[in-house]
Amino acid sequence: xxxxxxRALNRLGMLNMNRRNVDYIARYNERSxxxxxxxxxxxxxxxxxxxxxxxxxxxxxxxxxxISRFRDMAEGLAxxxxxxxxxxxxxxxxxxxGRDGDDYVKASGARVGASVLERHLTNIxxxxxxxxxTPDVAIVESLVESAPSLARYSHxxxxxxxxxxxxxxxxxxxxxxxxxxxxxxxNLHQGAVGVGLDIGTGRSLNAVxxxxxxxxxxxxxxxxxxxxxxxxEEMLEMASRCYEATGLGYMGVDLVVDSNEGPLLLExxxxxxxxxxxxxxxxxxxxxxxxxxxxRPHFTPGERANYxxxxxxxx
Amino acid sequence: xxxxxRLPFYIAVFLLITAGISLAVWRHIELGIPWLTGEQRPVWxxxxxxxxxxxxxxxxxxxxxxxxxxxxxxxxEQAASPxxxxxxxxxxxxxxxxxxxxxxxxxxxxxxxxxxxxxxxxEPAPPAQPPKTKRLFWEEPQATAVREILAQAEARSSTPxxxxxxxxxxMQPDTRVQNTTLLVSEANYLQLLVNMLNHSxxxxxxxxxxxxxxxxRRQQLTPFLQIYNGERWLTLNPKTxxxxxxxxxxxxxxxxxxxxDVVGGDNSEIxxxxxxxxxxxxxxxxxxxxxxxxxxxxxxxxxIEEQSMFRxxxxxxxxxxxxxxxxxxxGIRTSGTFMPVLIAVAFVQTTLVPGLVAFLSVVAIGxxxxxxLSSLNLLLVSRIxxxxxxxxxxxxxxxxxxxxxxxxxxxTVTFFPMVIIAWTIERMSILWEEEGGQEVLVQGSxxxxxxxxxxxxxxxxxxxxxxxxxxxxxxAILGLILLMGQYTGYKLSELRRFTPMKVYD
Ligand SMILES: Nc1ncnc2c1ncn2[C@@H]1O[C@H](COP(=O)(O)OP(=O)(O)O)[C@@H](O)[C@H]1O
Ligand SMILES: [Mg+2]
Numbered sequence: 001x002x003x004x005x006x007r008a009l010n011r012l013g014m015l016n017m018n019r020r021n022v023d024y025i026a027r028y029n030e031r032s033x034x035x036x037x038x039x040x041x042x043x044x045x046x047x048x049x050x051x052x053x054x055x056x057x058x059x060x061x062x063x064x065x066x067i068s069r070f071r072d073m074a075e076g077l078a079x080x081x082x083x084x085x086x087x088x089x090x091x092x093x094x095x096x097x098g099r100d101g102d103d104y105v106k107a108s109g110a111r112v113g114a115s116v117l118e119r120h121l122t123n124i125x126x127x128x129x130x131x132x133x134t135p136d137v138a139i140v141e142s143l144v145e146s147a148p149s150l151a152r153y154s155h156x157x158x159x160x161x162x163x164x165x166x167x168x169x170x171x172x173x174x175x176x177x178x179x180x181x182x183x184x185x186x187n188l189h190q191g192a193v194g195v196g197l198d199i200g201t202g203r204s205l206n207a208v209x210x211x212x213x214x215x216x217x218x219x220x221x222x223x224x225x226x227x228x229x230x231x232x233e234e235m236l237e238m239a240s241r242c243y244e245a246t247g248l249g250y251m252g253v254d255l256v257v258d259s260n261e262g263p264l265l266l267e268x269x270x271x272x273x274x275x276x277x278x279x280x281x282x283x284x285x286x287x288x289x290x291x292x293x294x295x296r297p298h299f300t301p302g303e304r305a306n307y308x309x310x311x312x313x314x315x
Numbered sequence: 316x317x318x319x320x321r322l323p324f325y326i327a328v329f330l331l332i333t334a335g336i337s338l339a340v341w342r343h344i345e346l347g348i349p350w351l352t353g354e355q356r357p358v359w360x361x362x363x364x365x366x367x368x369x370x371x372x373x374x375x376x377x378x379x380x381x382x383x384x385x386x387x388x389x390x391x392e393q394a395a396s397p398x399x400x401x402x403x404x405x406x407x408x409x410x411x412x413x414x415x416x417x418x419x420x421x422x423x424x425x426x427x428x429x430x431x432x433x434x435x436x437x438e439p440a441p442p443a444q445p446p447k448t449k450r451l452f453w454e455e456p457q458a459t460a461v462r463e464i465l466a467q468a469e470a471r472s473s474t475p476x477x478x479x480x481x482x483x484x485x486m487q488p489d490t491r492v493q494n495t496t497l498l499v500s501e502a503n504y505l506q507l508l509v510n511m512l513n514h515s516x517x518x519x520x521x522x523x524x525x526x527x528x529x530x531x532r533r534q535q536l537t538p539f540l541q542i543y544n545g546e547r548w549l550t551l552n553p554k555t556x557x558x559x560x561x562x563x564x565x566x567x568x569x570x571x572x573x574x575x576d577v578v579g580g581d582n583s584e585i586x587x588x589x590x591x592x593x594x595x596x597x598x599x600x601x602x603x604x605x606x607x608x609x610x611x612x613x614x615x616x617x618x619i620e621e622q623s624m625f626r627x628x629x630x631x632x633x634x635x636x637x638x639x640x641x642x643x644x645x646g647i648r649t650s651g652t653f654m655p656v657l658i659a660v661a662f663v664q665t666t667l668v669p670g671l672v673a674f675l676s677v678v679a680i681g682x683x684x685x686x687x688l689s690s691l692n693l694l695l696v697s698r699i700x701x702x703x704x705x706x707x708x709x710x711x712x713x714x715x716x717x718x719x720x721x722x723x724x725x726x727t728v729t730f731f732p733m734v735i736i737a738w739t740i741e742r743m744s745i746l747w748e749e750e751g752g753q754e755v756l757v758q759g760s761x762x763x764x765x766x767x768x769x770x771x772x773x774x775x776x777x778x779x780x781x782x783x784x785x786x787x788x789x790x791a792i793l794g795l796i797l798l799m800g801q802y803t804g805y806k807l808s809e810l811r812r813f814t815p816m817k818v819y820d
Contacts, residue, residue: 006804006805012819123695211812281816283816
C-alpha cells in the first residue's frame with residue numbers, strides 16, 4: 001500500500017473533499033442557485049442571456065405522450081444527444097452519432113432501434129437518472145462535433161474542457177478525453193483521461209486515468225504532452241461569464257469545442273470533483289486563497305480571465 | 316481559515332458534550348447507576364424472628380423496625396406470618412411492625428425481613444426540636460454519689476461528648492471509686508448511665524445494634540448509648556466510650572421505645588439471622604429511586620414494551636455516529652447514506668452470521684430478478700413496487716425453506732426492512748449496468764463493512780447499557796457528529812487516492 005502523508009498534501013495545497021464541501025461549496029454556493037445547475041435545461045436558458053452558447057436544443061420531452069413526437073423529429077436527424085435534465089456523472093446520456101437504415105448508431109458504434117431510445121426516454125421521465133429519483137424531463141440537443149485537432153485524442157466521444165471557476169475567476173482547467181472504458185463519455189470516474197491544462201497558455205501538463213498518471217492515450221496511443229487549446233483566453237472568459245449567470249461562487253464549467261460553432265457550454269457543476277488537481281499536478285488551495293485575499297475583485301469576465309492567466313499559472 | 320462566526324458553534328458543541336457527560340456523571344453519583352453492565356453491590360438481608368406462645372387470646376405483637384439506621388439504606392421490607400394481619404405503623408420517631416390475630420394457641424413464629432444497602436452517606440434526619448431531659452429523683456445515699464460522680468466528670472470535660480466519655484470512664488470496674496460501686500450493678504449499668512446523663516442535662520437514650528456477619532443465625536442485639544450533642548444523636552459504645560457506629564453494625568432500634576411488645580402471648584423472644592447478598596447495581600438503582608425526582612431521565616418508568624422499543628431507538632445514534640465517521644474521516648463509500656445503519660439494526664435482531672447470510676441471499680436473488688424486470692421496460696415507480704413485492708416473496712420463501720430445512724435462521728430474514736432492501740437492489744442493479752460490477756462490489760462491501768462496524772458497536776452490551784441508562788450521553792454523540800460535520804481534514808482514503816501527487820512534492 002502506498003500512502004502520501006497529510007503534510008505533503010498540505011504543502012502541495014491539495015483541496016480535499018471535506019474542505020471543499022465545508023469551506024467552499026457550503027460557503028460560496030447559494031442553495032437557491034443549485035436547481036439552475038442541477039437542471040441542464042435551466043442552465044441552457046440562464047447562460048444564454050449572458051452570451052454563453054450551448055448546443056442547440058432540439059426537443060424537450062416532458063411527458064410520456066410526447067415521446068411519439070420525438071420519433072418523428074429524430075427521423076430526420078443524423079446525430080443528437082439525449083440527456084436527463086437532472087442527470088449527473090454521465091448517467092443516462094445517449095449520444096447518437098449517425099444512422100444505419102432505421103437504426104441509430106451510438107458513439108460506441110453500437111446500433112440501436114428507435115424503441116430502445118423510446119424506452120430510454122421513458123426511464124428518464126420516471127426519474128431513473130435524476131439526483132433524487134424525482135421525475136425528470138429529457139433534453140434532445142444537437143450533436144457536438146468536436147474540432148478535429150482535439151477529436152483525434154479522444155476515443156469515440158467529445159473531449160470536453162473542465163474549468164473550475166471560483167468567484168468568477170477561472171482557477172484551474174483540464175481536458176477530458178473519452179476512452180473505451182468511459183464509453184464515449186468524458187467523465188473521469190468512468191475512466192476518461194484527464195489532461196491538466198496550463199491556465200496561462202492552454203497547453204497540456206500531465207495526464208491521469210483512474211487517478212493514475214499516464215503519458216499516452218490508452219486507446220489512441222497518442223502522446224498527451226503537446227496538446228494546445230486554441231482560443232484559450234476566449235474560453236476562460238466564457239467560463240468566467242457563467243459566474244454572472246448563476247451566482248455560484250465555486251463551480252465547474254464544462255466546455256466543448258464544436259468544429260462549426262466554436263466553444264460551447266455543455267454543463268455546469270456545483271460540486272466539481274477534485275481529480276483536476278492530479279491532472280495538473282498542483283493543488284487548488286493556493287489559487288483559491290489568492291482569490292479570497294484579493295482586496296479589489298475585478299468586475300468583468302475579461303479582466304478576471306486575464307488576471308487568472310497572468311497570476312495562477314505560477315501558483 | 317476558520318472564520319470568527321464558527322466560535323459560537325464550537326462553544327455550543329463543547330457545551331453539548333460537557334452537558335451530556337456531566338449529567339451522566341452526576342446521575343452515576345447521585346443515583347448509583349453503574350457505568351458497567353455487570354456491576355454488583357452488596358446487600359444485607361436481615362431476618363427478625365419473633366417467637367411466643369399463644370394463650371387463646373387476641374394477640375398484638377409489635378416489633379420496633381429500623382427507620383433510617385445510620386450507614387444503611389432500606390431497600391425492601393416484608394413480613395411472613397400466615398394468618399396474621401400485618402401493617403407497619405409510623406408513629407412520631409418510631410416505626411413498628413404490628414401483627415394481629417384473634418385466636419392464637421400454641422407456639423407462634425413471626426418473621427420480618429428487610430434488605431439493607433450499605434451507604435456511608437445515609438443518616439437519620441436530626442430531630443425537629445431538641446429532645447428534653449428528664450431529671451430523676453434519687454434517694455440518698457445514691458443522690459450524693461451521683462452528684463459527686465457527675466461533678467467529677469464535669470470538671471474534666473467541656474462538651475457533652477467528652478462529659479459522656481469521662482462518665483463512662485469513671486463507671487468502669489477498674490476505675491471505680493466507692494461512690495460508683497454504690498450505684499452500679501451489671502444489670503442496670505446502661506440505664507443508670509442514661510439516667511445520670513439526663514440528670515446532668517445531656518439528653519441520652521439507648522439503642523440496639525445488630526452486628527452484621529455473613530450467614531449468622533440466632534443473633535441478639537447489642538445495646539448502645541446515644542446522646543444528643545445539640546445538633547444530632549451520637550452513638551457511643553457504653554463500655555469503651557468509642558464514638559460512632561461501626562461499619563458492620565446496623566442500629567435496629569433507636570429511641571426510647573421498646574424493641575418488642577407482645578400482648579396476649581407469653582415467653583416472647585426475638586432473634587436475628589442475616590445473609591450477605593449481591594444484586595446488580597443497576598437493579599438496585601432502579602429500585603431505590605423509583606419515582607425519585609432525579610430519575611426523570613429514566614426509561615424504566617415506561618411500560619416494558621415501550622422500553623424495549625426505546626432500547627433499539629437509542630442505539631441508532633451510535634450507528635449514525637459510525638456512518639458519519641466512516642464516511643467523513645475514513646472515506647468509505649456506501650450505497651445510500653444510512654442504509655448501513657438500518658441493516659445494522661436488523662443484524663442486532665438477527666445476530667450477525669444468520670443476518671448476513673439472509674441479507675446476502677435476498678439481495679442476490681433480488682438482483683437476479685431485477686435483471687428480468689429491467690428488460691420489461693417498466694416505469695420507475697412500478698418497478699420499485701414490483702421489487703418490493705418480489706422481496707417479500709423472497710423473504711417468505713427463504714423463511715419457509717429455512718424452517719423446513721430445520722434451522723430457524725430462515726425466519727430472521729423478516730427483520731430486514733423490505734423497502735430498504737428493494738431500494739438497495741434497485742441502486743445496485745443500476746450501478747451494475749452503468750459502472751460495472753466492480754463499483755457494485757466496492758459500494759456493496761463498503762456498505763456491509765460499515766453496517767458490520769455499526770452492528771458490532773450497537774450490539775456491545777456496554778453500548779446498550781450506556782445509551783439506555785444514560786440517555787443524556789446522546790448529547791455528547793450529537794456534539795461529536797456536529798464536530799465531524801466541520802472536519803475539513805483529509806480522509807484516510809484520500810491519502811491513498813492522492814498518492815500520485817508524491818512526484819510533485
Ligand atoms: N450534445 C452532445 N454531443 C455530443 N456528446 C455529448 C453531448 N452532450 C453530452 N455529450 C457527452 O456526454 C458527456 C456527459 O455530458 P454532460 O452534459 O457533461 O452530462 P453529465 O452531467 O452527466 O456529466 C460529455 O462529456 C460528452 O462526452
Ligand atoms: Mg459532465
